[in-house]
Amino acid sequence: MSARGRRSGGADTRAEILDVARGLFAAKGYDGTSVRGVAREAGVDPALVHHYFDGKPGLFSEVVGVPAGIEEQITAAVAGPHEGAGERVVRTFLRVWDGPEGRDRFRALVGAVASHEEAAHLLRDFVSRSILRSLAHIFGDEDVLPDLAVAAVGAQLVGMALLRYLLEVPPMADADPEEIVAVLAPPIQALLVP
Amino acid sequence: MSARGRRSGGADTRAEILDVARGLFAAKGYDGTSVRGVAREAGVDPALVHHYFDGKPGLFSEVVGVPAGIEEQITAAVAGPHEGAGERVVRTFLRVWDGPEGRDRFRALVGAVASHEEAAHLLRDFVSRSILRSLAHIFGDEDVLPDLAVAAVGAQLVGMALLRYLLEVPPMADADPEEIVAVLAPPIQALLVP
Numbered sequence: 001m002s003a004r005g006r007r008s009g010g011a012d013t014r015a016e017i018l019d020v021a022r023g024l025f026a027a028k029g030y031d032g033t034s035v036r037g038v039a040r041e042a043g044v045d046p047a048l049v050h051h052y053f054d055g056k057p058g059l060f061s062e063v064v065g066v067p068a069g070i071e072e073q074i075t076a077a078v079a080g081p082h083e084g085a086g087e088r089v090v091r092t093f094l095r096v097w098d099g100p101e102g103r104d105r106f107r108a109l110v111g112a113v114a115s116h117e118e119a120a121h122l123l124r125d126f127v128s129r130s131i132l133r134s135l136a137h138i139f140g141d142e143d144v145l146p147d148l149a150v151a152a153v154g155a156q157l158v159g160m161a162l163l164r165y166l167l168e169v170p171p172m173a174d175a176d177p178e179e180i181v182a183v184l185a186p187p188i189q190a191l192l193v194p
Numbered sequence: 195m196s197a198r199g200r201r202s203g204g205a206d207t208r209a210e211i212l213d214v215a216r217g218l219f220a221a222k223g224y225d226g227t228s229v230r231g232v233a234r235e236a237g238v239d240p241a242l243v244h245h246y247f248d249g250k251p252g253l254f255s256e257v258v259g260v261p262a263g264i265e266e267q268i269t270a271a272v273a274g275p276h277e278g279a280g281e282r283v284v285r286t287f288l289r290v291w292d293g294p295e296g297r298d299r300f301r302a303l304v305g306a307v308a309s310h311e312e313a314a315h316l317l318r319d320f321v322s323r324s325i326l327r328s329l330a331h332i333f334g335d336e337d338v339l340p341d342l343a344v345a346a347v348g349a350q351l352v353g354m355a356l357l358r359y360l361l362e363v364p365p366m367a368d369a370d371p372e373e374i375v376a377v378l379a380p381p382i383q384a385l386l387v388p
Contacts, residue, residue, distance in 0.1 A: 107308060110304060110307075110308045111305070111308035111309050113304075113360060113361065114301060114304045114305035114308050114309075114360065115305050115308075115309070120360060120361055120362070123361055124361045124362060124363055127357075127361060127363050128363055128364060132363070146377075147364075147365035148365045148366065148369055148373060148374070148377050149377055150365075151357055151363055151365045151366040152350075152354070152366075152377045152378055152381075154353070154357060154363070155350060155353035155354040155356070155357050155366065155378075156346075156349060156350050156353055156381070157353065158353040158356050158357065159348070159349035159350055159351065159352040159353020159354070159356065160346070160349040160353070162349070162352050162353065162356065163321075163345055163348060163349050163352065166307060166308065166314060167307065167314055167317055167318045167321060168314070168318060169318055169321050169322055169326070169345055169348070170322060170341075171341035171342045171344075171345045172342065172345040172346075172349065175342055179342060180342070183340075183342050183343055183346045183385070184346055184349075186381075186384065187346075187350070187380075187381030187382075187384060187385065188381075190380065190381060190384070191377070191381065
């Protein structure tokens with residue numbers, strides 16, 4: 001595609017970069033994909049990719065369909081004293097997804113995952129690589145959590161989101177965020193700090 | 195449609211009954227729909243609907259896309275001593291959905307819910323009416339669970355299924371059922387028996 005020469009910006013260019021990135025992430029995974037490689041194939045300057053997406057993590061979030069910065073926010077939430085970590089994780093997760101835009105994003109994400117193998121693959125990569133790893137590593141090497149407990153924390157958050165945003169099952173859909181924190185934080189706390 | 199007269203069976207008739215039932219459940223909800231009404235609109239004898247689907251609950255399960263009898267199995271799992279109820283619920287849920295057919299069904303179910311408002315509505319009705327109610331009522335009137343805690347139990351099971359069957363996140367997708375019981379039963383037990 002470099003035959004087209006480099007383009008300098010605009011909405012079409014942004015969409016084109018996303019298209020190229022989607023293909024490369026799907027074909028080569030997160031580690032095998034670089035901003036430089038995406039820029040080359042899209043026929044743009046790498047600086048433009050950085051400008052639009054704030055580097056590879058931001059580009060990947062956009063492709064996967066998760067809100068930018070969710071990884072950093074969850075990492076920050078688990079940091080600090082072990083006490084209250086469960087509460088902070090649930091509260092952060094709700095802050096990221098609550099609100100009309102988050103709901104729509106979550107619906108779109110689940111729809112894509114259910115209908116496209118490629119989307120499922122990308123999201124699996126994202127969940128394993130970033131969310132679960134940042135949950136597990138926060139406690140340091142010596143008392144790292146067993147993987148399955150970490151995945152169970154992820155399952156609780158995702159399941160809550162499914163009932164709240166997609167199925168809209170009444171008590172979960174209508175509840176005040178702090179009510180959900182009160183009911184979900186204890187089990188998550190018990191998994192994070194056995 | 196009664197103008198067509200009654201038909202006596204065959205694969206097309208079964209599919210036609212399902213189509214009619216899907217429309218009626220969506221329009222009138224579970225309580226407003228009857229086997230007799232479905233039979234009338236499909237132009238068949240009510241006995242044929244009973245024969246194919248084992249009554250209204252079976253018809254509804256088939257329309258929603260959940261395995262037949264899941265409601266009874268979960269009710270049976272929660273029955274008995276409070277001790278060990280969490281384990282029995284997780285084990286039952288895994289027995290219903292594990293295996294290739296269950297996995298495919300779960301994927302199809304999530305896909306339908308994400309893309310069709312009507313499917314989301316039907317599944318919400320099913321989850322609220324049957325699963326959550328059978329979880330809550332099992333403990334009798336005096337110590338009935340707060341709704342949100344029951345919904346949180348549902349969220350944990352659904353979230354686990356999403357990671358295990360749809361995203362196939364490694365530790366959750368590969369784990370032995372009993373490993374999942376070991377990690378998920380304690381939080382569910384704590385929610386069921388505070």
